Amino acid sequence: xxxxxxxxxxxxxxxxxxAGVSLATVDRVLNGxxxxxxxxxxxxxxxxxxxxxxxxxxxxxxxxxxxxxxVFLIPGGSNEFMESLADAVERRAVTARAERMHVEARRVPxxxxxxxxxxxxxxxxxxxxxxxxxxSEDEPVMAAVERAAxxxxxxxxxxxxxxxxxxxxxxxxxxxxxxRTAASLIGRFCPNGRIGVIAGSMHLRDHRERLEGFRxxxxxxxxxxxxxxxxxxxxxxxxxxxxxxxxxxxxxxLAGLYNLGAGNAGLVAALDASGRAAxxxxxxxxxxxxxxxxxxxxxxxxxxxxxxxxxxxxxxxAARALALGGSxxxxxxxxxxxxxxxxNLR
Amino acid sequence: xxxxxxxxxxxxxxxxxxAGVSLATVDRVLNGxxxxxxxxxxxxxxxxxxxxxxxxxxxxxxxxxxxxxxVFLIPGGSNEFMESLADAVERRAVTARAERMHVEARRVPxxxxxxxxxxxxxxxxxxxxxxxxxxSEDEPVMAAVERAAxxxxxxxxxxxxxxxxxxxxxxxxxxxxxxRTAASLIGRFCPNGRIGVIAGSMHLRDHRERLEGFRxxxxxxxxxxxxxxxxxxxxxxxxxxxxxxxxxxxxxxLAGLYNLGAGNAGLVAALDASGRAAxxxxxxxxxxxxxxxxxxxxxxxxxxxxxxxxxxxxxxxAARALALGGSxxxxxxxxxxxxxxxxNLR
DNA sequence: CTGTTAGCGCGTTCAT
DNA sequence: ATGAACGCGCTAACAG
Numbered sequence: 001x002x003x004x005x006x007x008x009x010x011x012x013x014x015x016x017x018x019a020g021v022s023l024a025t026v027d028r029v030l031n032g033x034x035x036x037x038x039x040x041x042x043x044x045x046x047x048x049x050x051x052x053x054x055x056x057x058x059x060x061x062x063x064x065x066x067x068x069x070x071v072f073l074i075p076g077g078s079n080e081f082m083e084s085l086a087d088a089v090e091r092r093a094v095t096a097r098a099e100r101m102h103v104e105a106r107r108v109p110x111x112x113x114x115x116x117x118x119x120x121x122x123x124x125x126x127x128x129x130x131x132x133x134x135x136s137e138d139e140p141v142m143a144a145v146e147r148a149a150x151x152x153x154x155x156x157x158x159x160x161x162x163x164x165x166x167x168x169x170x171x172x173x174x175x176x177x178x179x180r181t182a183a184s185l186i187g188r189f190c191p192n193g194r195i196g197v198i199a200g201s202m203h204l205r206d207h208r209e210r211l212e213g214f215r216x217x218x219x220x221x222x223x224x225x226x227x228x229x230x231x232x233x234x235x236x237x238x239x240x241x242x243x244x245x246x247x248x249x250x251x252x253x254l255a256g257l258y259n260l261g262a263g264n265a266g267l268v269a270a271l272d273a274s275g276r277a278a279x280x281x282x283x284x285x286x287x288x289x290x291x292x293x294x295x296x297x298x299x300x301x302x303x304x305x306x307x308x309x310x311x312x313x314x315x316x317x318a319a320r321a322l323a324l325g326g327s328x329x330x331x332x333x334x335x336x337x338x339x340x341x342x343x344n345l346r
Numbered sequence: 347x348x349x350x351x352x353x354x355x356x357x358x359x360x361x362x363x364x365a366g367v368s369l370a371t372v373d374r375v376l377n378g379x380x381x382x383x384x385x386x387x388x389x390x391x392x393x394x395x396x397x398x399x400x401x402x403x404x405x406x407x408x409x410x411x412x413x414x415x416x417v418f419l420i421p422g423g424s425n426e427f428m429e430s431l432a433d434a435v436e437r438r439a440v441t442a443r444a445e446r447m448h449v450e451a452r453r454v455p456x457x458x459x460x461x462x463x464x465x466x467x468x469x470x471x472x473x474x475x476x477x478x479x480x481x482s483e484d485e486p487v488m489a490a491v492e493r494a495a496x497x498x499x500x501x502x503x504x505x506x507x508x509x510x511x512x513x514x515x516x517x518x519x520x521x522x523x524x525x526r527t528a529a530s531l532i533g534r535f536c537p538n539g540r541i542g543v544i545a546g547s548m549h550l551r552d553h554r555e556r557l558e559g560f561r562x563x564x565x566x567x568x569x570x571x572x573x574x575x576x577x578x579x580x581x582x583x584x585x586x587x588x589x590x591x592x593x594x595x596x597x598x599x600l601a602g603l604y605n606l607g608a609g610n611a612g613l614v615a616a617l618d619a620s621g622r623a624a625x626x627x628x629x630x631x632x633x634x635x636x637x638x639x640x641x642x643x644x645x646x647x648x649x650x651x652x653x654x655x656x657x658x659x660x661x662x663x664a665a666r667a668l669a670l671g672g673s674x675x676x677x678x679x680x681x682x683x684x685x686x687x688x689x690n691l692r
Numbered sequence: 693c694t695g696t697t698a699g700c701g702c703g704t705t706c707a708t
Numbered sequence: 709a710t711g712a713a714c715g716c717g718c719t720a721a722c723a724g
Contacts, residue, residue, distance in 0.1 A: 011701055022711040027703060035709060054444065058404035059701040062716045097355075098400065180689040188535060188647070217689060301534070307682065334692055336653065339685035343526040343563060346680055357717055368695045373719060381693055405717040408700050 010051035018047035030055060032325075055324055061100040070096075070103045070319050072132045072158070072312075073119050075110035079235050079262045080288035081308070082110070082134070085158075088308040096316055103316060110235075111136055111201065117144035125151040130319040132156045132171075137205045141165075154322045158315055159306070160206040168322055171315045173306045173335045175206045179213025179260065181337060182283045185302050186256040187217070189281040192224035193255025196247040200235035200261025210260040210285075225255070233263045241266030248274045256281045264300075265290035271299045287340055295342045305338035356397035364393035376401060378671070403670055407446040416442075416449045416665050418478045418504070418658075419465050421456035425581050425608045426634035427654070428456070428480070431504075434658040442662055449662060456581075457482055457547065463490035471497040476665045478502045478517075483551045487511075500668045504661055505652070506552040514668055517661045519652045519681045521552045525559025525606065527683060528629045531648050532602040533568035535627040539601025542574045542593040546581035546607025556606040556631075571601070579609045587612030594620045602627040610646075611636035617645045633686055641688045651684035 016026045021040060028036050029044040036044075047053070061068060072089050075082045089105035096103045109115040116133060117140040123131055131153055135141045142165045145155045149166035161170040186195060197214065199207045211230060218227055228251065233240030240263030248254055248270060257280055259267050264284050268291075271277040277299045284291050287305040294300030314333050321330035340346075362372045367386060374382050375390040382390075393399070407414055418435050421428045435451035442449045455461040462479060463486040469477055477499055481487045488511045491501045495512035507516040532541060543560065545553045557576060564573055574597065579586030586609030594600055594616060603626055605613050610630050614637075617623040623645045630637050633651040640646030660679050667676035686692075 009701090012703095013701080023702085024704080024711055025709085028710090031703085037709065040709080056408075056446075056701055057444070058446070059408055059716090060703070062402075062405055062408070062718095063702040063704080065703085065716055098402075099404070100402075177690050181687060184687050184689040309679075310682075333655075336656075336682070336684055336692060337690050338682055339687075339690070341527060341530050341685075343530040344523050344683050344685070346682060355717090358719095359717080369718080370695060370697095370720085371693090374694090377719085383693065386693085402717055405700090406719070408702095409718040409720080411700055411719085 009056075010053040011056075012053075014051055015044065015047045015053050018051060019043040030325075057320060057324055058100070067097070067100045067102040068130075068319065068323055069128050070101060070130045070132065070316065071123065071128050072103070072105040072315075073108050073116060074105055074134055076107035077110035077235075078237060079110060080264070080290060081262055081286040082107075084286070084288055085134070085308045085312065088312040091309065092312050092316060099320075101316065101320070111203070113138035113140040116141050120144040120148050120155070123148060123151075123153055125153050128153055129323060130154040130156065132158050132315050132319075133167075134159045135162055136160070136203055137162060138203075154319065156315060156318060156322075158311065160204060162205075169318050169330070169332055171311055171318055171332055171335065172206070173337050175209035176213035178285070178304050178306075178337050179210035179215075180217045181213075181339070182210070182258050182260070182302075182304060183214045183217035183222070185339075186258060186281060186283055187222035187225060189301065190225060190255040193253050194226045194228055194251050195256040195258065196228045196244075196251065196254055197230040198233050198240060198243050198247075198257070198259045198261065198263075198267070199230050200263070201232055204261075207260055214258060214260070228254075233259070233261060233266065235262035237263050237266040239263065239266070241270045244270035245273065248276060248280070254280055256283070258282075259284045262286070264288065264294065268294040268297070268299045272297075287338070287345070292345060295340065295345060298342070301341070303340040305340055306335060307338050311335055355402075356399040358399075358401075360397055361390065361393045361399050364397060365389040376671075401670055403666055404446065413443070413446045413448040414476075414665065414669055415474050416447060416476045416478065416662065417469065417474055418449070418451040418661075419454050419462060420451055420480055422453035423456035423581070424583060425456060426610070426636060427608055427632040428453075430632070430634055431480070431654045431658065434654040437655065438658050438662060445666075447662065447666070457549070459484035459486040462487050466490040466494050466501070469494060469497075469499055471499050474499055475669060476500040476502065478504050478661050478665070479513075480505045481508055482506070482547075482549055483508060484549075500665065502661060502664060502668070504657065506550055508551075515664050515675055515678055517657055517664055517678055517681065518552070519683050521555035522559035524631070524650050524652075524683050525556035525561070526563045527559075527685070528556070528604050528606070528648075528650060529560045529563035529568070531629055531685075532604060532627055533564065533571060535647065536571060536601040538570035539599050540572045540574055540597050541602040541604065542590075542597065542600055543576040544579050544586060544589050544593070544603070544605045544607065544609075544613070545576050546609070547578055550607075553606055560604060560606070579605070579607060579612065581608035583609050583612040585609065585612070587616045590616035591619065594622060594626070600626055602629070604628075605630045608632070610634065610640065614640040614643070614645045618643075633684070633691070638691060641686065641691060644688070647687070649686040651686055652681055653684050657681055 086105040108119045146166045156169040157167045159172045231243045282300045283302045291303045432451040454465045492512045502515040503513045505518045577589045579589045628646045629648045637649045
């Protein structure tokens with residue numbers, strides 16, 4: 001008879017019995033609360049390890065009579081993708097509630113390290129179990145993450161990571177791979193010619209990573225294509241339109257365009273106005289209203305997408321895993337880079 | 347003060363009080379168990395509707411002291427993708443257990459309606475809450491689904507649907523869109539020439555749908571490309587190799603190849619042996635060992651993938667939703683069609 | 693046909 | 709520093 005099959009899950013009762021202590025003591029050890037002699041704690045931990053005990057999150061939430069709380073701090077401004085992330089949070093809020101989770105999205109000024117730091121500092125640890133941030137790589141943010149973690153709030157990064165910070169987890173795509181993919185597609189679409197690149201800002205880690213990937217594949221695999229120096233549109237519609245228009249006007253042999261940031265409404269407007277949209281292969285990021293329209297009209301050939309809904313779902317799942325308080329980082333499910341053409345729009 | 351925010355979730359107690367009955371009666375109505383006068387049931391249902399009551403699955407599972415059980419009936423044979431589906435079930439089994447679910451994968455003979463029907467018939471309704479099948483569209487299967495549903499087992503279809511059957515839910519990609527996407531890619535890669543198509547079997551609904559989508563886009567958008575009549579490789583490695591080799595040998599101007607079924611190891615072998623791999627643009631389905639190798643070597647240009655892990659996750663989530671016993675079909679999360687090039691392999 | 697009650701696994705007072 | 713007892717939302721065994 002198979003032991004694994006037969007053996008019932010270990011419960012706090014089992015742990016208490018094995019350790020020779022009461023339920024309350026087990027609970028204190030499990031939740032790292034004070035009031036337990038080190039020797040006693042050792043015995044409990046030994047029992048936990050030996051029995052392979054895993055806390056039942058649902059039962060735990062049920063008993064606490066309070067939902068697990070999770071707040072997303074998302075950049076505001078005109079960036080369409082951030083809007084869709086916030087929308088995705090609202091959508092998930094309904095189903096999350098059925099799993100005894102309260103999730104909420106708050107907008108903070110974009111590209112403003114101080115504002116994000118203050119938003120983090122303002123979170124009460126008794127109210128929030130976990131905070132998810134979309135951050136630029138700046139010192140004030142790193143410090144605020146550290147403080148939040150010390151207060152007992154699990155911090156996670158979304159979309160763009162903060163390696164070396166106190167963040168417990170990163171949820172997002174592999175941005176170097178995204179850049180490589182864009183190059184690979186542009187390369188197959190364009191036999192030769194010049195390729196333009198528009199970034200949001202080089203201060204954003206995800207944008208830097210995409211450019212890095214794009215550059216390396218273009219250089220290695222497509223010698224017939226020449227990369228024009230990247231320009232910055234700061235993720236704004238108007239600025240992106242101006243940059244794109246300038247690129248198109250300056251280079252009559254422009255064969256491809258890669259916008260690795262936002263501001264796609266401007267990109268499409270510039271392409272349409274130029275009258276050369278059909279001749280230029282375009283790759284952009286994130287499936288939003290403007291990129292969707294661009295795909296439909298043919299102005300944009302391919303959109304690379306990080307699936308905001310999936311990302312939010314993954315973040316919520318990761319938060320549950322963190323709430324169980326395992327020591328190491330829970331293995332986050334990988335977020336796929338979605339590739340969209342006109343014909344597989346969802 | 348916002349009512350929604352303030353109001354606590356309704357519980358069975360609230361329903362019982364509002365309906366003027368006991369907890370046990372509420373439970374009986376909720377679970378469709380016998381022994382309740384219609385008039386009483388009405389009152390309970392009215393209270394449920396008025397309070398907007400939703401049963402807490404986790405608490406329910408906790409009280410039953412039995413996990414929600416879910417069995418996947420997956421075709422056996424040499425089809426690599428089915429293997430990866432079964433693997434995905436095993437992987438998810440661990441995390442599912444933490445949510446009080448027991449999931450299990452069983453292999454049944456491929457393309458054998460009788461065998462699948464018998465496997466379904468053999469499922470004890472007291473043991474299994476839900477069955478997920480990957481089925482061909484055949485009468486014996488439809489009938490067995492009907493019988494299982496009557497016994498009280500929720501049946502779901504995976505990968506390939508059975509519209510018109512008693513299945514409660516379908517989890518899978520939009521296969522027409524997949525075919526359209528393949529055509530769109532091939533069309534952009536190939537200026538002109540002949541395009542070959544290899545299917546598994548026209549008895550499979552998903553394969554028929556892919557072909558339909560492929561045909562329509564090729565005809566509508568790429569008049570320079572000529573579609574050769576589809577051949578069948580029956581999802582077998584050897585047969586697919588022979589069919590591919592024949593196509594390549596017969597058509598010196600073969601510009602593209604779309605394998606909408608399995609047997610990709612055979613496809614790659616034929617391409618390699620022909621010495622013309624670099625000249626032929628190839629689109630295949632499902633990220634498996636052979637297609638991965640094909641992407642790396644350059645024999646395959648693009649792989650369309652339905653992400654077995656995501657599919658299994660979605661199926662498990664759908665099973666939970668079904669267990670809640672809502673009347674209509676729960677809105678299944680859409681499965682994305684993944685597009686993979688050498689550079690965004692996961 | 694309907695109601696009472698115990699208990700699932702866990703957190704939390706309140707005593708000791 | 710430690711333990712006993714109650715309750716979270718729900719199901720099921722047993723009464724009536």
